[in-house]
Amino acid sequence: MCGIVGYIGSRQALPVLLEGLSRLEYRGYDSAGVALGQADGVWLQRTVGRVADLKREVRQAPAASLGIAHTRWATHGGVTVANAHPHTDATGRIAVVHNGIIENMTALRAMLTAEGVVFRSETDTEVLPHLIRRHLQGDPVDAVRRALEHIRGTYGLVALFADHPDVLVVARNGSPLVVGMGDGEAVIASDPQAVVEHTRRVVYLQDRELAVVSTSGVDVRRFDGTMLDLNVELIDADYDVANREGFTHFMAKEIAEQPRSVRRCLRGRVDADEGNARLGGLQLSNRDLAAVQRVITIGCGTSYHAGMAGALAIEALARVPARAEIASEFRHRHPIILRDALFLAISQSGETADTLAALGEIQLKGGEVMGVVNVVGSTIARACGRGVYLHSGPEVAVASTKAFTSQVTALLLFTLMLARTRDLSLTRGQEVARALASVPEKVAHYLDHPGPIDAAVAAVKDARYVLFLGRGFSFPVALEGALKLKELAYIPCEAYPAGEMKHGPIAMLEAGTPVIFVAPTDDQRDKAISNMMEVKARGATLIVIHTAGDDEMAALADVAIAVPPVLDLVSPLVSVLPLQLIAFHTGLALGRDIDKPRNLAKSVTVE
Ligand code: F6R
Numbered sequence: 001m002c003g004i005v006g007y008i009g010s011r012q013a014l015p016v017l018l019e020g021l022s023r024l025e026y027r028g029y030d031s032a033g034v035a036l037g038q039a040d041g042v043w044l045q046r047t048v049g050r051v052a053d054l055k056r057e058v059r060q061a062p063a064a065s066l067g068i069a070h071t072r073w074a075t076h077g078g079v080t081v082a083n084a085h086p087h088t089d090a091t092g093r094i095a096v097v098h099n100g101i102i103e104n105m106t107a108l109r110a111m112l113t114a115e116g117v118v119f120r121s122e123t124d125t126e127v128l129p130h131l132i133r134r135h136l137q138g139d140p141v142d143a144v145r146r147a148l149e150h151i152r153g154t155y156g157l158v159a160l161f162a163d164h165p166d167v168l169v170v171a172r173n174g175s176p177l178v179v180g181m182g183d184g185e186a187v188i189a190s191d192p193q194a195v196v197e198h199t200r201r202v203v204y205l206q207d208r209e210l211a212v213v214s215t216s217g218v219d220v221r222r223f224d225g226t227m228l229d230l231n232v233e234l235i236d237a238d239y240d241v242a243n244r245e246g247f248t249h250f251m252a253k254e255i256a257e258q259p260r261s262v263r264r265c266l267r268g269r270v271d272a273d274e275g276n277a278r279l280g281g282l283q284l285s286n287r288d289l290a291a292v293q294r295v296i297t298i299g300c301g302t303s304y305h306a307g308m309a310g311a312l313a314i315e316a317l318a319r320v321p322a323r324a325e326i327a328s329e330f331r332h333r334h335p336i337i338l339r340d341a342l343f344l345a346i347s348q349s350g351e352t353a354d355t356l357a358a359l360g361e362i363q364l365k366g367g368e369v370m371g372v373v374n375v376v377g378s379t380i381a382r383a384c385g386r387g388v389y390l391h392s393g394p395e396v397a398v399a400s401t402k403a404f405t406s407q408v409t410a411l412l413l414f415t416l417m418l419a420r421t422r423d424l425s426l427t428r429g430q431e432v433a434r435a436l437a438s439v440p441e442k443v444a445h446y447l448d449h450p451g452p453i454d455a456a457v458a459a460v461k462d463a464r465y466v467l468f469l470g471r472g473f474s475f476p477v478a479l480e481g482a483l484k485l486k487e488l489a490y491i492p493c494e495a496y497p498a499g500e501m502k503h504g505p506i507a508m509l510e511a512g513t514p515v516i517f518v519a520p521t522d523d524q525r526d527k528a529i530s531n532m533m534e535v536k537a538r539g540a541t542l543i544v545i546h547t548a549g550d551d552e553m554a555a556l557a558d559v560a561i562a563v564p565p566v567l568d569l570v571s572p573l574v575s576v577l578p579l580q581l582i583a584f585h586t587g588l589a590l591g592r593d594i595d596k597p598r599n600l601a602k603s604v605t606v607e
Contacts, residue, residue, distance in 0.1 A: 001027055001601035002085075002099040003071040004177065005194045006158040006168050009185020009215055013037075013067035014058060016187060020194035021051045021069050026250070026396040027191065028601030029071035031084035034058060035095035037066035037165050042095040046084035068160045068168065068188075070097040073601045076105065077122030086160075087126045089133035090117060093162040096132070098125040099190050100154035100175035101606050108150060124153075132159060141212050144169045145223060148210075154353070154606070156190055156205075168213045171223075172205040175605055176351055176379050179203045179211055179218050181232065186213045191603070192235050192377075193394070200235045204377065236376055249594045251397035251488075255580050259444035261402040262573070264391040265409045270437050275429025276420045277413040277436075282370055283386050290421040292342045295322040298330055298358045298369075299346035300604070301483060302400040303407060307346045308476035310411025313569040316473075317432065318419035324476075328354035328607070331361035343369040344411070345387075348395055348403035349603040350378020357607055359383055372410050374403050388414070397595045398602045399487045401580045404480060405443070408572050412436055415569070435567035439574075442564040446577050451561040453578065456543045457585045459559060460491065460514045467505060468495040468579075469535075470518035471528055477518045477572045481579030487597050488587030498531040511539035516582070517557075518575050521547040522568040532556050543582075545575050 003024030007013040017034055032054045033046030043062055047053045051071065070085035077083040086095040102108070105124035108131065113119065117130045131147035132140075140161045148155075154174030161167070170177055170188055180187040180195030180202050187198045195202060203218055205211055209228070211220045220228045247253035254261075269278050295314050297307030307324035314322035325335075327345075345359045350373040359369045359380065371380050371387030374395065381387060390406035413436065420429050460466050466485060470478035475497045482495040496505050498517065509515070515535045519528040529552075535542050536556065544557035547565050554560035563574040587594050 001073045001603050001605045002190070003027055003029065003194070004068070004097050004099055004156060004158055004188065004190040006068045006170070006188035006213070007185070008066050008168050008213055009182065010065055011185065013064050014061050016198070017067050017069035018051065018055055018058070019197070020187065020189055021054070021071055023193045024071055024189070024191055025051055026398065026595065027071070027603050028398055028596060029073045030079040031072045031081070032070065033084045033086055034067060034069040035086040035088070035160055036061060036064035037160055037162055038062060038064060039162070041092040041162050042088050042160065044086060044088060044095065046081050048079055048081055048084065066160065066165050066168070068095060068097045068158045075101060075606055076124045082121045083123050085125060087121060087123065087129050089129040091133065094129045094132055094136070095160045096125065096128045096157055098128055098155055098157040099605060100156060102127060102151055102155070103153035104151070128157060140164045140167060141169050141210065144171060145210060148223065158188055166214055170205065170211040170213055172209055173207050174353070177205045179205065179213055181218060184215050186218060188213060196235050201232055202235055203230055203232055233377065249397065251399055251401060251584055251594050254395055254397055254402045255584065256447060257393070258402050258405050258577070259440040259447070261392040262405050262409050262443055263440040264393070265406040266413070266436060266440070269413050270433050272430065272433045272437060275426050275433050277416040277433070279388050279413055279417060281386060281388050286421050289418055291340065292320060292418065293340035294338065295320055295342050295344065297324045297344045297346055297411070298327045298355055299324070300327050300352055300354050302404050302480060303346040303348060303355070305476045305480040305483070306404050306407035306411065307344070308479070309408045309473060309572045310344070310415065312473055312476070313412055313415045314418060316569055317415050317424065318422055320418055320422070327352065327358040330358040335361070337362055337365035337367040339366065341367065343367055344372050345369050345380055345384060346372040346407055347380045348374045348400055350375040350380040351603045351605050352380070353605050353607045356380055356383065372407060374406065398597055398600045399484055399583070404576060405573050409436070409439065412570065432567065435570050439566070439570060442566055442574055443577065445564050446574055450578065450581055452559055453561070453581045453585055455559045456516070456561065456582045457589055459541050459543060460485065460582065461489070461586050461589050463491060463514050465508055465513060466491055466493040467508060467513065467515045468493060468518070469498040469501060469515060469531065470495070471498045471524040472522060473569055473571050474518040474520065474575060477576050477579065480576055481516060481518065481583070484579060484583035485586060487600060488583040488592055488594065489590055490592065490598070491586070498528060501531060502534060506534065506538065509535065509538040509540045513540040514543060515540045516543045516545070516579070518545045518579070519553060520545070520563060520568070520571040520575050521550050521565070522571065525553070529553065529556065545578050
């Protein structure tokens with residue numbers, strides 16, 4: 001979603017800002033802009049479209065060693081140059097970039113309009129430079145602080161003052177910001193990706209903190225003025241977004257990387273002899289685990305689907321009641337937070353606003369939330385304090401792939417731990433531990449032998465509708481397959497538990513309708529075969545993801561894609577792979593923007 005970059009130092013700011021924006025492109029955006037500090041005011045350039053378009057338009061930019069830049073993902077107001085950030089005050093001497101949402105913008109716009117301010121955009125952000133101007137009496141930091149007293153909502157913002165070229169003023173409430181501290185310079189960003197190539201020494205701002213950034217360093221204070229000790233951290237060396245490493249797209253690279261990313265998630269965490277797992281970051285003793293009476297996962301999109309697969313495994317193996325919740329719904333339905341429940345907040349980015357808000361509500365009511373997060377040091381990881389890191393490495397493609405398999409892997413490790421503190425025997429524990437340890441090899445085997453993906457793509461690419469079906473552990477996989485195909489190909493899809501098809505969605509089937517059935521061999525196999533017969537009887541085209549060696553099932557399919565045999569609760573980790581490939585190749589065949597599908601953002605930082 002929206003990206004912020006700021007620079008102050010002795011180098012030319014523009015190349016640093018533009019390179020930073022390029023590194024944030026993966027988050028998704030629809031317009032971009034830059035503001036440079038000049039003695040005669042702010043120099044501003046904004047454009048609709050890509051950072052590459054902005055780069056073309058700033059060729060005549062003046063020299064400057066102070067600047068801010070932004071990629072915008074439209075919320076308030078359409079995708080126009082006027083709505084793109086940075087926004088300036090009426091004098092053109094203050095510029096602001098902002099992520100987040102100002103909830104009381106209507107009242108603030110009315111107040112400022114009554115005072116004579118003429119708004120030039122439809123955005124919530126534009127109130128900020130006007131409010132800051134209203135309070136500016138010499139000290140820029142005080143002006144920002146007093147302006148923020150009016151604001152209700154979330155923000156990560158950077159303010160630039162043409163009359164104070166020695167500072168950038170930065171503030172955070174609910175939207176991440178990091179200040180990278182270099183030698184005589186600082187790079188500010190909403191994501192460490194834009195900082196890491198300049199310095200690994202960073203300060204993460206916390207909510208309701210304000211930082212004054214200059215060439216000589218940074219000082220951080222609370223909104224009430226209390227000065228805070230600097231907490232300088234080192235960004236992980238492997239945080240840097242790798243290049244595509246010869247792949248045409250990040251998504252293709254990330255799909256191919258899964259044997260390695262799952263192996264990293266498992267490393268040091270499987271105890272094959274004891275038939276157990278170790279997740280030290282949870283800081284839960286066996287006694288603590290044994291006391292857990294229910295588990296609730298919270299997440300959005302792909303992370304919600306991973307949570308669903310995890311919840312099913314927890315109930316099946318550990319016999320602990322478990323369910324998955326959609327984070328964006330959770331806190332708004334006044335949830336009951338039971339003290340004996342353990343909540344798991346699942347997030348690749350660790351910045352998803354809906355998940356963050358849900359976990360805040362749980363914590364407020366005294367509930368225990370642990371993170372299952374990929375990005376180290378992200379807001380959700382910090383807010384939880386305890387949890388499991390996925391160690392997938394940076395996921396750049398907007399459509400999540402390797403994060404899903406790592407999330408499910410981490411949840412299965414947790415399931416095994418939980419189950420072993422109950423009545424799961426050593427022998428059965430060893431069987432599950434072995435099954436988990438063998439996943440990287442099974443994933444690699446499938447990716448080397450992906451089967452007739454082309455035939456599946458030919459069946460779905462011109463379809464008006466695609467139905468995904470699965471039973472038990474395969475239903476979350478069906479949901480994930482449908483989400484991927486929607487995102488990548490923009491084809492209407494839906495996913496149903498296969499037994500539910502006859503209660504409605506079967507009406508959608510006619511000759512040639514593609515039905516993708518996720519049906520690895522498990523205890524629901526015979527029921528799945530009956531559902532396949534119902535599909536075939538309507539003349540629909542049946543694409544089956546089945547376990548290698550299940551020839552009877554393969555024979556029923558118009559397109560049969562075999563995945564390696566695995567334990568049933570581990571099956572999502574292999575049966576999702578063909579669905580990722582079908583979505584990728586269908587998107588490619590239709591000429592879609594694979595790594596940045598329309599309207600989507602990698603990190604959804606607004607509710
Ligand atoms: C789908 C996708 C999204 C994310 C969702 C949650 O391909 O990427 O559905 O899964 O926005 O994001 P995180 O996991 O970062 O909280």
